[in-house]
Amino acid sequence: MIKLLKNTILATAFLAVSGAYAAPILEVSSDGRLTGASGVEVGGALYDVAFKDGTCAGLFSGCDQAADFQFKSKTEGEAASLALENQVFVDGLAGLFDSAPRATLGCENLEHCAIYTPFAKPQSAGIVTVSKFTNEATGQNFPDRTETVNLDITGTTAGTTASVWAVWTPHASLPATSVPEPGTLSALAIGAFALLRTRRQRSRGARV
Structure with a gap:
């Protein structure tokens, strides 16, 4: 789960830098x-x-x-x-x-x-x-x-x-994937980090 969240964050950052075209x-x-x-x-x-x-x-x-x-x-x-x-x-x-x-x-x-x-x-x-x-x-x-x-x-x-x-x-072909606005990217990143933090807290609680 943690690995998936990290990959999601990295993919989001890559889209922001590289564009989608x-x-x-x-x-x-x-x-x-x-x-x-x-x-x-x-x-x-x-x-x-x-x-x-x-x-x-x-x-x-x-x-x-x-x-x-x-x-x-x-x-x-x-x-x-x-x-x-x-x-x-x-x-x-x-x-x-x-x-x-x-x-x-x-x-x-x-x-x-x-x-x-x-x-x-x-x-x-x-x-x-x-x-x-x-x-x-x-x-x-x-x-x-x-x-x-x-x-x-x-x-x-x-x-x-x-x-x-x-x-x-x-352009005659299928529409290109749109690039998320900066605000959308921030929201995605914040959400991903929040999920990651919740996951860690639950994991620590289970060990007590």
């Missing part, structure tokens, strides 16, 4: 180009992302209503861009997707690639606000960065060499 699965074409990823964590939820060329109007149902976008605020858009930087544009066995921007579908530029995540329609008609993540090649003078910019909804990335749209959708 696995690394996303990178989608790579037959010629080695990064086309997207599955199971990217953004704000505690999982999403799939695909990199596509075209216009915002064509890729996002007109790109003129808040409902057209997966993310609805600057904070959410920036979180999506940060997830791209930390989880998707990484160097690994699948490819050098951080070091070599041209390894991303839609980007041929040797130095950088901009990935647009739209999140809000501003006041001006025909203009969309996006979170722009720029992946810089290794050795460049500028680090990878995220900024907010306004773009024409009919402007296309097709034919350009250094930009592409990120089309986000909820």
Whole structure:
């Protein structure tokens, strides 16, 4: 019983430190180009992302209503861009997707690639606000960065060499196990210790 309680406490602490989400699965074409990823964590939820060329109007149902976008605020858009930087544009066995921007579908530029995540329609008609993540090649003078910019909804990335749209959708597989809030973790730990203490007290009483 005591061993079980100790294991429960250790497992609870492990969840608090490590989180409950696995690394996303990178989608790579037959010629080695990064086309997207599955199971990217953004704000505690999982999403799939695909990199596509075209216009915002064509890729996002007109790109003129808040409902057209997966993310609805600057904070959410920036979180999506940060997830791209930390989880998707990484160097690994699948490819050098951080070091070599041209390894991303839609980007041929040797130095950088901009990935647009739209999140809000501003006041001006025909203009969309996006979170722009720029992946810089290794050795460049500028680090990878995220900024907010306004773009024409009919402007296309097709034919350009250094930009592409990120089309986000909820992750298609089973929901990930949620991570307990800090307060919940504390309650679990306190409860486990209380049970352990009661068990010890009963054991001592039985020896008297």
